[in-house]
Amino acid sequence: MRIKKLKLLIATAMAMLMTGNMTAAIPTEPVTAQTDAAKKLYSYFVEQYGQKTISSVMADVNWNNTIAGKVYKLTGKYPAMNCYDFIHIYVPNQGSNGWINYSDITPVTEWHNAGGIVQLMWHFNVPLTETTEVKADGSGVTCTPSETTFKASNALASGTWENKWFYEQMDKVIAVVLKLQEAGIAATWRPFHEAAGNATLKSGASWGKSWFWWGYDGADTFKKLWIAMYDYFQQKGVQNLIWIWTTQNYNGDSSSYNQDTDWYPGDQYCDMVARDLYGYDADKNLQEFTEIQTAYPNKMVVLGECGKGDSGEQGKMSDCWTKGAKWGHFMVWYQSGQGSTDTMCSDTWWKDAMSSSNVITRDQLPNLDPSKVEFESATQAVKNMGVGWNLGNTLEAYRQTETDMTKAAYWGQQDVTSETCWGQYVTKPELLKMFKDAGYGAIRVPVTWFNHTDIDGNIDAAWMKRVHEVVDYVISQGMYCIINVHHDTGADGDSFKSWIKADATSYTNNKTRYENIWNQIATEFKDYGEKLLFEGYNEMLDSYNSWNYASSNTSSGYSAAEALKSYNAINNYAQSFVNVVRATGGNNAARNLIVNTYAASHGYGTWSTHLAEVLTKMKKPSDENSHLIFEVHTYPNIENLTSAKTEIDNMISGLNTNIVERLGCPVIIGEWGTSNVDKGVGKTDYDVRRSDMLEFVDYFIKQTKATGIGTFYWMGLSDGLSRTFPAFTQADLAQKMLQAWYGSDYNPTLPTKDSYSDATISCTVNYTDQYGEFNLVQGINAADYQYLRLELGSAPAANSLQFKIYGDTDTDKVEAITNKNKNLQLAGLGNITRITLQLLSSAPSSAKINKVYLVKKDGSKEIAEPSVFWGCTISDVEVVTGIQNVTYKPADNDAAIYNLSGQRVTSPTRGIYIRNGKKVIIK
Known part of the structure; x- marks a missing residue:
């Protein structure tokens, strides 16, 4: 405003009226403001x-x-x-x-x-x-x-x-x-x-x-x-x-x-x-x-x-x-x-x-x-999450060649290709959009860090960037996102040794490194809003690899003194996590943080009096804002569904008594499924007792929702290549979960692999080990198919590549690949566990796959779902399809038969069809 004399010479005539639509290109960062x-x-x-x-x-x-x-x-x-x-x-x-x-x-x-x-x-x-x-x-x-x-x-x-x-x-x-x-x-x-x-x-x-x-x-x-x-x-x-x-x-x-x-x-x-x-x-x-x-x-x-x-x-x-x-x-x-x-x-x-x-x-x-961030309460956050899912076997995947954590070679053993080393594909934003569109409200993104840090815990910039990208995929959809420190904890084996233990010595030796890692993660995301949550650690065990409760696996039997040391270590790690995140300031001052019980155990069971200790010995970390959530995991056996439901009820009761009421904090079940969730293709409860599985899922979601407990299903629902389309691999299971939450009238959009019947996949297999194998297909009955078609970018050198077939017999079959294009005949091979593309030569090499698919008995094509098995990585993945997604619609329980495009068929010929939500084969 001009101070000493009238400045405004305002014209009254306007040339034209224009619309006032808002732009979508506003920068998210100010030009100079950095406080x-x-x-x-x-x-x-x-x-x-x-x-x-x-x-x-x-x-x-x-x-x-x-x-x-x-x-x-x-x-x-x-x-x-x-x-x-x-x-x-x-x-x-x-x-x-x-x-x-x-x-x-x-x-x-x-x-x-x-x-x-x-x-x-x-x-x-x-x-x-x-x-x-x-x-x-x-x-x-x-x-x-x-x-x-x-x-x-x-x-x-x-x-x-x-x-x-x-x-x-x-x-x-x-x-x-x-x-x-x-x-x-x-x-x-x-x-x-x-x-x-x-x-x-x-x-x-x-x-x-x-x-x-x-x-x-x-x-x-x-x-x-x-x-x-x-x-x-x-x-x-x-x-x-x-x-x-x-x-x-x-x-x-x-x-x-x-x-x-x-x-x-x-x-x-x-x-x-x-x-x-x-x-x-x-x-x-x-x-x-x-x-x-x-x-x-x-x-x-x-x-x-x-x-x-x-x-x-x-x-x-x-x-x-x-x-x-x-x-x-x-x-x-x-x-x-x-x-x-x-x-x-x-x-x-x-x-x-x-x-x-x-x-x-x-x-x-x-x-x-x-400095005075106001986020929703922990209880409100858990309530608002809705139905959750784990983006598993992805950012937490790892491979170790050195298992001695005192050596520098233990740290930073992989680059960003670790994301695919357990057989999954590189995560794409379309996958998270699919989950959002279906009705899921929260995604847990497990992350392993030791294979991307130096010995002091300094995180590789490329890995942090990749984690940031995946977090953004979730947050941009308006969903809640949880990131954690995952397989830095866990049970030791011959080929893996975790560095974070529920052990006093471990805490003393690793405190600085652990806090350094969380300081970097928290700083990276400190400006993110309330829908991003941090989870301090995953399933932390004692030095004896004791599951369920501390000291359960000692050679001399349970020791109360040893167990107490482990529970104290868990509480110390939890407090360090909270302290270091809060100290980074910004929105982290009030961010909702998650701490897990010992081994993420839920504390219920009748076979030991020590099971509840994982809850009763857990302390609430000191936190000025008290934005804290506790996490447990559960994988009940559902062979006896009545017993499984009782176990769920008793587990919830114990969590309410020992965590919600005693500590004043809400609970999430950060991983859940059934006891054989990792049994393998064709062998899980989803495969062998589908109706019980659906009933279990319905009961589990309804009971946890009624008691204010958040849930994150482990791994299933969308797996392997289906994540790239994207599509649901267990659409009926996803529908049952969502209807248990939203109501039986809820009709989610659930595309399946069959929505992409004309799809083709191309990729590059990068072999790192002699005899490394790349899955071409898994879990099929050879009687349903004529052959497997493989089209390579170029003809392989002599004695360099072969098919390897794992089937019903103890003896695996192999067949050499000498041409650019190869049909593997499947007649007489019975039930096939997997068919792989195996490298024979000792020198690292790569193979370009232009197409791979199955040809069924009727001559129609079925897209294969290739993935990493071992000794290789995958890159340059492209899935091309001209078919629009179709929504999965479960058939009424009236024996009606539908083809794989969702169309009702009155007189089916030979092929694969859907009846009452299950695959049927008409021969």
């Missing part, structure tokens, strides 16, 4: 942009909250923001003679502490001449170019009096801004406003000039001034500002004025673009908003100033919003009474704005102080 407070404030602006407009008022070019108080007295609500001007920063002896003492930031901190957002601007006054004395009464300065010999171009020239003044005054402002920064206050910053003034007038006139000295020497000089200020603030350590540049647009009249885009400093120098409007009705607001948004599509567009003008009242915010002028925020100029115009909006205008559902007032702001 936690500034990043959080910027994120809030981005979040609200296009949803609501944030209210603000000018503090009568003073350092107080008086005008905001008047708005509160009138409407019962404070504006969300209050704007403070550095207009009198030049006055000598700050605070004397009734002038503002800018070093006293109390008015600003009071506003901030009351929950308000701080705005800053600067009417940058300069001396009238080089020799003018700037007096303690405030005289001797101006902003108006006609009243001063101060030249903007000289302000950038070293040795000039203008340059000296320019930097002296910036130093004064910077000192105050840094004081605010130290106090944890971030602010929007609008310097050098309205630079173009009337300078873009198409035909010359005496008033076709800039209004302020910073614009008087033209666009190029102005941009240099802006960049000089920006760089100088950066140099001095200012990192708490969100920069706003003010456009003049067409000065409201594109027939008389050009756009002032050549005055724009550049995307890298500002976060928002503002426009100052006085007396503009809703239609004119829309035109201005749309023109500016079109010119600067990747910036938030805001109403930098508004109020009454010569043409009357400013358009009501409710009308502006309805028209489509969805300003990011508005700032009403104070009651100055300049010229003939009182710029303060009327009481009616204010009452409309502050009661509008599209306007945010101070009482509606979230807590934007990063």
Whole structure:
């Protein structure tokens, strides 16, 4: 707002009406703001942009909250923001003679502490001449170019009096801004406003000039001034500002004025673009908003100033919003009474704005102080998760060649290709979208770290980047995501040794490394919102590999003393985890954190009196915010379904008594399934007792939901190549889970592999070991097929590749591959466990697979699902299909038969069909 004379020459004619659609290209990071407070404030602006407009008022070019108080007295609500001007920063002896003492930031901190957002601007006054004395009464300065010999171009020239003044005054402002920064206050910053003034007038006139000295020497000089200020603030350590540049647009009249885009400093120098409007009705607001948004599509567009003008009242915010002028925020100029115009909006205008559902007032702001993050409670988070699933055998997969953790070779044994070393494919965002679309609300992403760190626990940057990508796949779908430290714990075997043990010595030796890993993870994600949760460790066992409860596997039998040491170690690890995450600040101050019981055991069973110790010996980590969740795992045997249901009921009862009631924390079952979930293709409960499995899943989900326990199913539902399509491998099981949660009428979208009947897959197999094997198909009955078709990128060298067939007999069969294309005849091979592509040569090599599929007895094709077996990795995976996904629809229990495209068949011929949710073969 110009201070000494009327500045606004507002045209009343508009050329055309334009639409006000919001852009989707707003950067997620501010150009310079790096403090936690500034990043959080910027994120809030981005979040609200296009949803609501944030209210603000000018503090009568003073350092107080008086005008905001008047708005509160009138409407019962404070504006969300209050704007403070550095207009009198030049006055000598700050605070004397009734002038503002800018070093006293109390008015600003009071506003901030009351929950308000701080705005800053600067009417940058300069001396009238080089020799003018700037007096303690405030005289001797101006902003108006006609009243001063101060030249903007000289302000950038070293040795000039203008340059000296320019930097002296910036130093004064910077000192105050840094004081605010130290106090944890971030602010929007609008310097050098309205630079173009009337300078873009198409035909010359005496008033076709800039209004302020910073614009008087033209666009190029102005941009240099802006960049000089920006760089100088950066140099001095200012990192708490969100920069706003003010456009003049067409000065409201594109027939008389050009756009002032050549005055724009550049995307890298500002976060928002503002426009100052006085007396503009809703239609004119829309035109201005749309023109500016079109010119600067990747910036938030805001109403930098508004109020009454010569043409009357400013358009009501409710009308502006309805028209489509969805300003990011508005700032009403104070009651100055300049010229003939009182710029303060009327009481009616204010009452409309502050009661509008599209306007945010101070009482509606979230807590934007990063040191006082307000996340949903742990209990509410668990309730909101809905049905969860584990993205298993993926980021937690590992292989070890060195098992001695005291050696450097134990650490960092793999690169990012570890993701596929257990047979899964590289995770794609489409998989997580499929789960979201189906109705799942949370994904647990197990992650193993030791194979991607050095001996001190410093995480490989490429691995952290990959974990970050997968987390983003989940979070971008609006689902909850849990990441953890997974197979760094677990039982030791001949080929694997975990480094985290529920053991006092382990804790002492590994505490620094463990905390270093969590410090890096927490720092990486500290700005993420409440839907990202951290889980401190997975299934941590004692040094004896004791499952179920500590000391159960000692050679001399259970020892209460040894068990207590293990439980103390678990509690110590849990406390270290909480401490280090909280210390990273940001949103981690209130993030919901998960700690597991010993071995993630659930504590129920009748075969030992020590089982419940995993719950009763568990302590609640000290945590100021108490955003804590406890986790257990369960895989009951369902051969006797009645007994399995009783076990579920008793398990839930024990968790409620020993965790929920005793420790005051909610519980999730981070992994669950049945006891033979890893039995193998064709041998799990899902395969051999499907109806019991479905009934068990229904009961499990309903009982846990009723008692407020969250659940994450382990691994099934979508597995292998189906994750790449993506498709569900157990669609009926997924449907049963979702209907148990949402109700029997819930009809989820569940694409299956059969939705991609014409799909082809290509990939590259990278062999790392002689005799390494790559799965081509698994779990088929050869009687259903003619042959397996393999098409390679080139003919293999002699004696380098062969088919290896695992079947019913003890003797595995092999068949050499000598040509580029090969049909493996399947007649007489019976039930086949797997067919692999095996490397015979000792030198590492690769094989390009262009296509691999099965040909059924009727000549139709069935896509194979190749995957890593051992001694190789997979890359360059592509699945191509021209068939649209079809939704899995379970047949009614009426013996109706459906083909694999979901079409009902009255007279089926030979082939594979679906009846009552089960595969049937018509011969």
